[in-house]
Amino acid sequence: MRIVISGGGTGGHIYPAIAFIKNVMAKDPTTEVLYIGTENGLESNIVPRNHIPFETIEITGFKRKLSFDNVKTIIRFLKGVSRSKKILKKFNPDIVIGTGGYVCGPVVYAAHQLKIPSIIHEQNSIPGLTNKFLSKYVTKIAISFEEAKEYFPKEKVVMTGNPRATEVLGNDGIKGKQSVGLSLTKKTVLIFGGSRGARPINEAVLSILDDFANRDYQILYITGEVHFEAVKKEVERAGNPNNVVIVPFLHNMPEVLAGVDLIVSRAGATSIAEFTSLGIPSILIPSPYVTNNHQEKNARSLERNEAAIVILEKDLVGGKLLHAIDEILFDQNKLQTMHLNAKKIGIQNASDRLYQLCLDAIKNKK
Template sequence: MMEQLKVIISGGGTGGHIYPAISIADEIIRRYPSAEILFVGAKDRMEMDKVPQAGYKIEGLWISGIDRSLTKRNLSFPFKVISSLWESRKIIKKFKPDVVIGTGGFASGPLLKVANTMNIPTLIQEQNSYPGITNRLLGKNADAICTAYDNLENYFPLAKTVKTGNPVRQDILDVASKREEAQEFFKLKKERKTLLVLGGSLGARRINQLMEAFVDIFEKEDIQLIWQTGSLYYEEYKKFDNEFVQTHAFLSRMDLAYAAADVIVSRAGAISVSELCIVGKPVIFIPSPNVAENHQAKNALTVANEDAAYVLNEKDLAKEFSETILLVLKSEKVQKNLSENIKKLALPGATAAIVNTMEKIIKKEKLN
């Protein structure tokens, strides 16, 4: 390489934007060990902690989203946008990046907008089957858009769009070989079916209420439960721990949790869906109804339409969950069908494909 490669990556607000960004950064450093990477996030959001923990520098912008209802917080939004555009320009002029990558979230909007006006190559990584408003606006001027789903030409220029998949953690790529290790790690009985329940790092109230109603039924059916309650709800639900049920605020070894599971109940965030396709276990998605533009329901339906998962809406859980969960847990045929079909949707080489695309849009002499 003639000169040092310099990359700004922006994305945050939720783990679904942050962890893909960190995966991309790690792949860039693997290829270009002397590369300099700077993250830009939103002040007071989780990226300001998570990115430094991963070993990267980050700068924060004063930016947030617009509340869908009329609130006082919305009054400050125009000032936050102006401030963030100004700060983004200063950051870019000082750092002089060769490329700017956005993985979604509030901060990526102003930063990529400014990069476009300064003729710096930009790449968007869109995780969802239905793009968010920030990426839809930025897509017109981006040099490349890396997507995880087909049929996004209504939102992005087709010539610039590359289906790469979503970056996922590398330790889940071979969970099949970790089954025995996982059973020992979680102290599981090998003869019992194992249900893994995931409500996200903070937790999902409705999913936790559902598990509370079913713990006795699972025990009668000889089913053991690994139940990630989320940090907000752990204290409330840890009382259910027994030889059939184990509650966790957070799962530090998600690869082993996947490996241990026979069936998985999960939210349908974009990264979770991508991981579950690679893991290849039977899944029942319960999309969160509280996310922007109903992303999770759309992500889950994309999988369900391929006969690769079940999708249950929160409002239908009372009448549909019991029949669905027992069908999936008891029928080897249903499990095999779901598992085979969801594996067909997996895109395990996503991170490498995104960095390949980045290389194409950077001036070629920079990488020679």
């Protein structure tokens, strides 16, 4: 099989694509893959680092307001379609997959014009502009949240889940805990706000360090590189509680996740896919700065299924966060119920489902 994948802008579009590629290559090493992104996007570093062949096109996103820049974007889109056609004709893929971000717009649309089967993968509960546009032209639409169905043609939609969930399965939680100096016997709370951290979460956590010191659970606190030094000083002022471990970033997140009992985090689609596949209960603090407020919609989906507690950023204070953590960890029945509910939501074979969708789309074309 020959596959072209396109997606970029954020890790939420790129990492599911890479997870899928790794899964496909493990199944069939003869598969040939080409990734199309932008030269300046995050994907231009991440994809080649994973030894995946990479081509670029030039494209920018649409402004949501009326703007002359949108005229330039349309011109770039048409040029991007032309460039994508040349790349696709040369590579001759059996299928083209778009995982989101404006870069996949010209690529997937070019596939439609060349009559190549195509799939878009939507990670969030509310789709972005690009996937809404492409939904008219693709063969199938893979979704990760049931709530996304209403935005797409029903006959094209298939629930696959997020391929990133596959990567966190089968890891050694004991090894993960040991790697960051955590106790193997205490319940563990992982707190993080994304790769760059989140100031409101950091402030709430710092305000309750003294309270954490008196709890019999332990905290693994990922500050983000930007905030690490400032947070480290505050932790030192609090006497370096021996049940609080702080790190700027984790390179072995799947391993560590396998040993965690509770997560406090933003509500990005990729993160949710990872910890629901493991059945980890969560306290979600959605970022209010994302398009269409999609993180809150993601979080509310888990809350409705009693797999998460949601605290909006505007309501976030240390005392409220501490109460929510205590409420879950001090009630074994609640912890177990949330674990089972999260597990029900999590789709552990997402990559396999997406792979089967590809095979079906190719077969039906033939």
